[in-house]
């Protein structure tokens with residue numbers, strides 16, 4: 471058995487999203503066979519930790535090498551052309567922005583549950599509340615601790631294993647905040663760069679609603695893996711979501727998909743299912759723009775109480791928690807597609 475035998479076996483493993491085998495696609499970075507020790511180390515260009523698809527690619531690699539009698543060690547990394555010094559967030563594998571066109575559609579709720587859900591899967595996650603005009607993430611995860619600083623770097627507080635940063639930490643609790651464009655730019659770049667995020671698999675950014683200065687700053691300064699667009703099924707929300715899509719398109723930002731919130735209400739009294747904001751809008755929007763549909767979350771009072779009490783619903787049991795878990799897994803899977811596509815296109 472030599473390295474080219476190993477490579478030949480790996481050529482039987484298919485990438486289900488990119489539709490070719492992992493060797494031809496360049497998803498195999500490196501093979502290091504130590505015959506004497508009976509081990510083979512395979513480095514794979516997998517970029518979305520805990521994504522179900524990437525986990526199953528890794529399983530297929532192990533299966534393909536199962537009867538070689540070798541001990542198989544796998545590692546995952548996406549090769550980067552930039553050195554660590556040149557990267558904006560060198561320790562962060564994926565930066566994912568959660569956006570909405572319209573306010574009040576459940577964008578922060580989605581960002582919090584996405585972050586908590588990824589962390590629950592085992593990933594190292596940061597949550598940045600970039601909603602300068604209405605930061606409410608700290609309340610949604612009952613963060614009582616404030617960040618600490620030595621004057622140079624900022625150590626983010628942790629809650630549910632999430633590293634947190636919010637504009638709310640910089641202002642008094644009920645202070646109305648009036649930030650002008652250049653101030654927003656300065657504060658966002660500073661907060662992202664001066665915070666000790668450490669090694670993270672995912673940094674989730676909760677953007678303010680709409681298409682203003684903060685969104686532009688983030689699109690221009692951060693290496694986003696992609697954006698998640700949250701909408702409700704009603705027409706006004708869908709129209710505004712389309713504007714958001716245009717903004718991301720203009721800045722060549724990948725859109726990981728569309729999540730629909732408030733997709734109907736199951737009435738606990740009559741048992742009926744009521745489509746309060748209409749139905750199918752998020753799915754249709756995704757289809758119109760040839761984007762993935764990530765899933766839908768119903769209107770459920772426990773989502774709001776979870777937010778108010780600081781216990782993200784995704785960490786509970788039940789249908790609504792499961793609906794968020796589907797979105798979490800689809801986001802991770804689609805972040806993986808973006809990362810692997812980058813590697814295979816760069817060849």
Ligand SMILES: Nc1ncnc2c1ncn2[C@@H]1O[C@H](COP(=O)(O)OP(=O)(O)OP(=O)(O)O)[C@@H](O)[C@H]1O
Nearest residue numbers: 573574575576577578579679768769770773774777
């Ligand atoms: N699926 C849901 N079921 C019940 N309540 C929900 C649901 N989604 C969100 N909410 C509630 O609706 C309110 C608005 O949600 P959220 O703050 O997440 O929206 P947003 O889009 O981030 O708003 P903003 O425009 O202020 O940034 C919150 O009180 C939240 O708990």
